[in-house]
Amino acid sequence: MTLDTRPVRTTTPSQGSSGRRTPAREAEDRGRPSRSLVVALVLACAALMVVDKAGGDDSPIAPVRRVVGEVIGPVQAGVATVVRPVAGVPGAFRTNDSLREKVSDLEADNAALRIQLGKAGYDDQRLQDLEGLRAMAGDLGYALVPARVIAIGAAQSFSSTVTLDAGSDAGLRPDLTVVAAEGLVGRITSVTSHTATVLLIVDSSSAVGGRIGANKELGFVNGHGTLGEDDRLEMELADRNVVPKVGQQIVTWGSEGGSPYVAGVPIGKVTKVYESLRETSYRSVIAPNVDFTALDLVAVVVPSGTPGRVIEADGSLTP
Amino acid sequence: MRTNSAGRLLAVIIAVLGALMLQVTVLPHFAWRVGGLGVVPDLVLLVVVATALATDTRYATLTGFFAGLVLDIAPPADHLAGRWALALTVVGYVIGRLAHDNTAEVARFEPDGLRRPPLALVLAAAAGASFVGTSVFALTGVFLSDADASVGELLPVALVALLLDVVAALVVVPAAWWLLRRLSADRAAQTQWARA
Numbered sequence: 016m017t018l019d020t021r022p023v024r025t026t027t028p029s030q031g032s033s034g035r036r037t038p039a040r041e042a043e044d045r046g047r048p049s050r051s052l053v054v055a056l057v058l059a060c061a062a063l064m065v066v067d068k069a070g071g072d073d074s075p076i077a078p079v080r081r082v083v084g085e086v087i088g089p090v091q092a093g094v095a096t097v098v099r100p101v102a103g104v105p106g107a108f109r110t111n112d113s114l115r116e117k118v119s120d121l122e123a124d125n126a127a128l129r130i131q132l133g134k135a136g137y138d139d140q141r142l143q144d145l146e147g148l149r150a151m152a153g154d155l156g157y158a159l160v161p162a163r164v165i166a167i168g169a170a171q172s173f174s175s176t177v178t179l180d181a182g183s184d185a186g187l188r189p190d191l192t193v194v195a196a197e198g199l200v201g202r203i204t205s206v207t208s209h210t211a212t213v214l215l216i217v218d219s220s221s222a223v224g225g226r227i228g229a230n231k232e233l234g235f236v237n238g239h240g241t242l243g244e245d246d247r248l249e250m251e252l253a254d255r256n257v258v259p260k261v262g263q264q265i266v267t268w269g270s271e272g273g274s275p276y277v278a279g280v281p282i283g284k285v286t287k288v289y290e291s292l293r294e295t296s297y298r299s300v301i302a303p304n305v306d307f308t309a310l311d312l313v314a315v316v317v318p319s320g321t322p323g324r325v326i327e328a329d330g331s332l333t334p
Numbered sequence: 335m336r337t338n339s340a341g342r343l344l345a346v347i348i349a350v351l352g353a354l355m356l357q358v359t360v361l362p363h364f365a366w367r368v369g370g371l372g373v374v375p376d377l378v379l380l381v382v383v384a385t386a387l388a389t390d391t392r393y394a395t396l397t398g399f400f401a402g403l404v405l406d407i408a409p410p411a412d413h414l415a416g417r418w419a420l421a422l423t424v425v426g427y428v429i430g431r432l433a434h435d436n437t438a439e440v441a442r443f444e445p446d447g448l449r450r451p452p453l454a455l456v457l458a459a460a461a462g463a464s465f466v467g468t469s470v471f472a473l474t475g476v477f478l479s480d481a482d483a484s485v486g487e488l489l490p491v492a493l494v495a496l497l498l499d500v501v502a503a504l505v506v507v508p509a510a511w512w513l514l515r516r517l518s519a520d521r522a523a524q525t526q527w528a529r530a
Contacts, residue, residue: 047390047391047392047431047434048391048392048395048396048427049392052392052395052396053395053423053427056395056396056399056423057420057423057424059399059416059419060399060402060416060417060419060420060423061416061420062416063406063415063416063419064414064415064416064417064420064474064478067414067415067416068414068478068480076407076415079407079415080407080409080411080415083404083407083408083409084408084409087354087408087409088409090355091355091358091359091409094355094359094360095359098359098360098363165359166358166359166362166409166410167358167359167362167372167410168358168410168411168412169357169358169361169362169372169373169374169376170372170373170374170491170495171373171374171376171468171471171491171492171495172411172413172471173413173472173475173488173491174412174413174480176410176411176412177410178358178409178410204412205409205412207409210409212409212410212411212412213410214412308372
């Protein structure tokens with residue numbers, strides 16, 4: 016920052032010397048902020064950051080955020096409604112090659128699904144067991160509030176957040192789980208009456224308790240928030256002797272009372288396993304099931320019986 | 335004062351809010367996929383640059399502060415409030431001072447408001463502003479341990495953002511500059527018409 020070292024101008028210029036300064040020079044001086052203004056603004060920013068940091072979850076900034084969100088949220092929802100069809104236009108211009116590739120991918124998927132179907136009898140058996148366990152443990156059914164993504168934070172902010180078009184009016188509150196059809200998306204950090212801000216699990220500050228679906232081993236799935244398309248989640252297992260296998264499915268382990276994460280939501284598949292020499296444990300790279308760059312329709316897990324537009328645990332839709 | 339200050343304020347508010355809306359709702363669909371969620375041009379920062387070129391340093395600094403504040407508080411922002419405010423205040427001050435102190439053209443077009451800033455100046459200002467703004471924002475995050483990304487991870491995102499900002503500046507800065515001129519020079523034009 017350059018300091019203004021010129022002498023202070025006198026407030027009453029003498030009549031004789033009025034022609035000394037050129038008009039351009041005066042215009043330039045008039046437009047320059049005083050040092051005190053610059054210092055005041057910088058200090059204001061610093062104070063704001065300190066207050067927000069010290070306040071933590073219930074900082075005095077949160078109510079302000081909420082009020083601004085009440086105003087801007089509906090506008091964002093309106094703009095998103097207009098933009099959604101337009102944004103889909105590039106997808107219509109696909110090349111023949113990419114379509115062929117897609118067909119072969121889908122054929123491979125089909126084959127895999129047929130094999131799964133062959134094992135369905137066994138899975139049914141297991142499902143019945145699970146149903147029995149569930150009945151024993153009491154009714155743990157959850158309902159879902161459907162919502163759409165209306166605003167997405169830029170990568171320059173280095174935090175992965177999105178805004179949903181449902182808020183406290185639809186029964187949402189902070190620390191609820193957000194899922195998509197494919198798996199876990201994240202958790203709600205703040206709500207206004209019509210919008211909710213979601214911290215995605217790929218954010219570097221996110222940590223989710225996860226377990227390997229096949230052998231129930233526990234671990235922590237951390238967001239990476241970094242470059243690359245497929246290595247954005249990392250899992251570290253609690254038990255050092257267990258080696259995760261490539262292709263194993265990771266599901267959430269669940270928090271107490273289902274907040275912020277409910278149990279049993281698929282997170283992703285193990286794609287790479289490597290040994291961490293320093294910590295003498297295995298770390299695995301997880302490919303998330305959800306495509307975070309193409310999020311649209313998601314759902315928020317709420318307790319069953321929440322009033323409003325929800326999908327109940329038995330599949331019925333309450334208007 | 336020749337300039338219409340109410341019109342100028344209105345122009346800045348329209349430009350900042352419009353840029354914010356575009357930045358979070360429209361552009362993510364066409365983003366450059368580098369980081370977790372795609373880098374988009376920082377339109378609010380470019381509006382501050384346009385303000386610095388079209389008005390004076392004091393006004394640009396204040397615009398930077400309040401535009402940053404909006405960016406900090408409007409959803410989907412979740413970082414510590416005040417980080418973008420600080421970054422854009424610095425951008426407004428630095429670009430304003432550099433443009434108005436070192437460039438003869440800017441000093442000359444300022445009082446009558448007839449000439450557009452030259453293209454090279456716009457691009458240089460956008461590149462400098464993007465670098466300064468993103469760095470200040472990222473560094474405050476590192477100091478306050480708000481975002482635990484390392485410098486090696488921040489750098490590629492900052493570079494892509496710089497590139498996109500320069501490209502977007504070709505459109506955004508002239509548009510915002512035109513809006514500012516249009517709304518703030520209204521009354522001056524009317525008085526000139528009346529005199530003629």
